[in-house]
Amino acid sequence: MKISNIEFTDKPLFLAPMEDVTDPAFRMLCKRFGSDMVYTEFISADALIRSVKRTEQKLTIYQEERPVAIQLYGREPEAMAEAARIAAQAQPDIIDLNFGCPVKKVAGKGAGAGLLLNIPTMLEITKAVVNAVNVPVTVKTRLGWDDEHKVIVNLSEQLQDCGIAALAIHGRTRSQMYKGDADWTLIGEVKNNHRIHIPIIGNGDITTPERAAECFDRYGVDAIMVGRAAIGRPWIFGEMKQYFKQGENIPLLSFDEQKSILKEYIIAAVQWLDIDKNIELESVSNQYLKGIIHSRRHLAASPVFKGIPNFKETRIAMLRANTLNELFGIIDLVSESQLRF
Numbered sequence: 001m002k003i004s005n006i007e008f009t010d011k012p013l014f015l016a017p018m019e020d021v022t023d024p025a026f027r028m029l030c031k032r033f034g035s036d037m038v039y040t041e042f043i044s045a046d047a048l049i050r051s052v053k054r055t056e057q058k059l060t061i062y063q064e065e066r067p068v069a070i071q072l073y074g075r076e077p078e079a080m081a082e083a084a085r086i087a088a089q090a091q092p093d094i095i096d097l098n099f100g101c102p103v104k105k106v107a108g109k110g111a112g113a114g115l116l117l118n119i120p121t122m123l124e125i126t127k128a129v130v131n132a133v134n135v136p137v138t139v140k141t142r143l144g145w146d147d148e149h150k151v152i153v154n155l156s157e158q159l160q161d162c163g164i165a166a167l168a169i170h171g172r173t174r175s176q177m178y179k180g181d182a183d184w185t186l187i188g189e190v191k192n193n194h195r196i197h198i199p200i201i202g203n204g205d206i207t208t209p210e211r212a213a214e215c216f217d218r219y220g221v222d223a224i225m226v227g228r229a230a231i232g233r234p235w236i237f238g239e240m241k242q243y244f245k246q247g248e249n250i251p252l253l254s255f256d257e258q259k260s261i262l263k264e265y266i267i268a269a270v271q272w273l274d275i276d277k278n279i280e281l282e283s284v285s286n287q288y289l290k291g292i293i294h295s296r297r298h299l300a301a302s303p304v305f306k307g308i309p310n311f312k313e314t315r316i317a318m319l320r321a322n323t324l325n326e327l328f329g330i331i332d333l334v335s336e337s338q339l340r341f
């Protein structure tokens, strides 16, 4: 499978773009465990144009994580084209357009999934961006606005005609937000449409290796994108790849290895957000609040600590810890034996 000139192995797995989750530190871990492509979180076109520093920081990408897509959102063709030119300077492998974000502050203002109510503007944006940059442009969207307007089959042809290199489809409508089950039947219909020749990336509720294999087989998608199931669990890509090869779902990492990956992520998040250089051992007692707070989402969601009896107190302490010393002390104390007995 190829997206533009980027070649992928069989059954590629992509890390979905996720706000406040898919930072470079996390993306590199996912890549290490086998994710075939990673996406930045969505980046506001308007904020990029205004040179907002925190937004510009989101454009940072590293060689080790390639191929990487920078995802943009906005509602005006000219602004999106301008933002794409700025993003292209960061040399991403792909520029992805977000036409799927359902939250009010985005969709309510006519960006993200809001563009599912305004297809002419969505297509204008797509054409404007494709014409503005030399980087392959892809789109990520949903089935439609609501149950009565599941437009994706038609829309995919229209988007393809605008010159996009691939299309990712989250099998929900905007109205569903994240509720109900993702419906893959329409994703399959798009893939089986003989007029569609661009790669189709399926997304929604892929949480196990078995489900990933089933969706590749049943719907014939070119790639699968994994979102929430990867939070606090970047090794899920390795588990899926292992299953594709061997047909067995066996844990990739031991309990202690999983804990050390979480710690490695926390350190990388601190390096990313609080300091630029390597952390010296003696400085682990310092407060690196930005990185620690940022990594809490992964700690809270991680399956590593699930199933440990009476874990509530420890969990609260873990999510309140303000220093690396304190946080690592808590993580180190949790042992696999607690899981067994």
Ligand SMILES: Cc1cc2nc3c(=O)[nH]c(=O)nc-3n(C[C@H](O)[C@H](O)[C@H](O)COP(=O)(O)O)c2cc1C
Pocket (backbone or CB within 6 Å): 016, 017, 018, 019, 020, 021, 040, 041, 042, 071, 098, 100, 101, 140, 170, 203, 204, 205, 206, 225, 226, 227, 228, 229
């Ligand atoms: C915390 C969070 C942040 C998200 N941020 C983005 C985003 O920035 N851009 C985007 O296209 N989708 C975003 N999404 C949607 C995911 O990319 C994905 O489409 C959705 O979670 C369904 O896939 P999943 O069932 O594998 O999680 C986000 C989802 C979550 C849970």
